[in-house]
Amino acid sequence: xxxxxxxxxxxxxxxxxxxxxxxxxxxxxxxxxxxxxxxxxxxxxxxxxxxxxxxxxxxxxxxxxxxxxxxxxxxxxxxxxxxxxxxxxxxxxxxxxxxxxxxxxxxxxxxxxxxxxxxxxxxxxxxxxxxxxxxxxxxxxxxxxxxxxxxxxxxxxxxxxxxxxxxxxxxxxxxxxxxxxxxxxxxxxxxxxxxxxxxxxxxxxxxxxxxxxxxxxxxxx
Amino acid sequence: xxxxxxxxxxxxxxxxxxxxxxxxxxxxxxxxxxxxxxxxxxxxxxxxxxxxxxxxxxxxxxxxxxxxxxxxxxxxxxxxxxxxxxxxxxxxxxxxxxxxxxxxxxxxxxxxxxxxxxxxxxxxxxxxxxxxxxxxxxxxxxxxxxxxxxxxxxxxxxxxxxxxxxxxxxxx
Numbered sequence: 001x002x003x004x005x006x007x008x009x010x011x012x013x014x015x016x017x018x019x020x021x022x023x024x025x026x027x028x029x030x031x032x033x034x035x036x037x038x039x040x041x042x043x044x045x046x047x048x049x050x051x052x053x054x055x056x057x058x059x060x061x062x063x064x065x066x067x068x069x070x071x072x073x074x075x076x077x078x079x080x081x082x083x084x085x086x087x088x089x090x091x092x093x094x095x096x097x098x099x100x101x102x103x104x105x106x107x108x109x110x111x112x113x114x115x116x117x118x119x120x121x122x123x124x125x126x127x128x129x130x131x132x133x134x135x136x137x138x139x140x141x142x143x144x145x146x147x148x149x150x151x152x153x154x155x156x157x158x159x160x161x162x163x164x165x166x167x168x169x170x171x172x173x174x175x176x177x178x179x180x181x182x183x184x185x186x187x188x189x190x191x192x193x194x195x196x197x198x199x200x201x202x203x204x205x206x207x208x209x210x211x212x213x214x215x216x217x218x219x220x221x
Numbered sequence: 222x223x224x225x226x227x228x229x230x231x232x233x234x235x236x237x238x239x240x241x242x243x244x245x246x247x248x249x250x251x252x253x254x255x256x257x258x259x260x261x262x263x264x265x266x267x268x269x270x271x272x273x274x275x276x277x278x279x280x281x282x283x284x285x286x287x288x289x290x291x292x293x294x295x296x297x298x299x300x301x302x303x304x305x306x307x308x309x310x311x312x313x314x315x316x317x318x319x320x321x322x323x324x325x326x327x328x329x330x331x332x333x334x335x336x337x338x339x340x341x342x343x344x345x346x347x348x349x350x351x352x353x354x355x356x357x358x359x360x361x362x363x364x365x366x367x368x369x370x371x372x373x374x375x376x377x378x379x380x381x382x383x384x385x386x387x388x389x390x391x392x393x
Contacts, residue, residue: 017359017363017385018359018362018363018366018383018385019363019367020325020363020364020367025367025370025371047322047323050323051322051323051324051325052325054323054330055324055325055330058330
């Protein structure tokens with residue numbers, strides 16, 4: 001994978017919003033590795049990254065003696081945040097976004113596509129807005145033709161719908177009788193960018209799988 | 222007063238186990254030294270302990286850094302108090318959040334006594350913050366989480382948990 005300059009500064013900034021260092025609580029080779037990979041200081045709008053950058057710069061003279069071992073850049077980046085409340089820990093690394101692209105040669109085309117998709121989703125979730133943005137949480141009911149429709153495929157089609165201001169959430173299959181299950185899926189939309197009409201149009205376009213779509217619930221958030 | 226100084230002693234690696242008295246209505250800590258005048262006041266005693274521990278760098282290195290450290294120590298004793306009103310507390314968190322936007326530690330790039338005493342002083346506040354408030358004062362949360370992980374500082378105090386809000390936050 002290659003360095004993604006466009007994705008870089010924003011993802012780095014968000015990653016560092018609540019951290020002083022790339023790894024752990026002391027400056028280490030991890031910080032040096034990322035620092036040296038940056039061509040220039042982050043722009044002022046990414047003030048968390050800039051704060052980190054200036055701080056690590058102050059360690060320039062000692063960089064060789066900082067703890068740790070420099071790893072490939074793909075190994076650093078946002079991962080699941082340490083959750084110590086004792087609630088069910090998410091063992092699936094769903095939010096594991098590769099900061100600079102993975103160096104893993106075994107990565108398949110599909111995994112690569114999924115990662116790029118998730119990076120785009122992560123970006124659209126996290127991009128900073130200057131003003132308060134009106135958002136809504138919508139629960140959609142997507143009905144198949146019959147009980148033989150491949151619901152996994154149907155869900156895949158729905159989730160493949162990408163738009164600025166649209167983020168898909170969790171989903172479940174709900175039986176509606178005669179062995180038929182409908183897909184109930186959540187999404188969060190920015191009101192001025194995505195509406196239910198557009199969602200209906202794009203979802204029902206998957207004519208092979210989708211018979212109809214309804215809004216089961218609509219809440220302003 | 223006395224409790225906090227006991228924590229500070231351990232954080233500094235001192236074994237002294239001094240006994241602290243308390244003076245007046247506001248229970249200002251007093252340390253009776255063996256060969257000299259008694260010392261009064263949190264900052265005074267804390268600075269003395271730092272020197273005893275031979276860790277003067279915790280008071281700041283340059284003249285400017287020393288001044289900034291002292292500024293925050295003064296802030297600590299004049300503004301941060303167990304009996305602060307809700308509004309005072311909010312102001313403090315707001316001040317701190319702004320100050321910490323471009324700094325890792327209170328004095329900039331170095332860990333100092335200011336970080337330690339502000340951490341002890343604010344612990345009771347941070348423990349009660351809601352998830353939204355922690356997110357609102359993001360820089361304070363980052364700093365506090367960092368300091369509580371600094372070796373020897375937290376000791377028996379509760380670890381305050383900070384979870385980065387991941388999915389559908391509208392608190393941007």
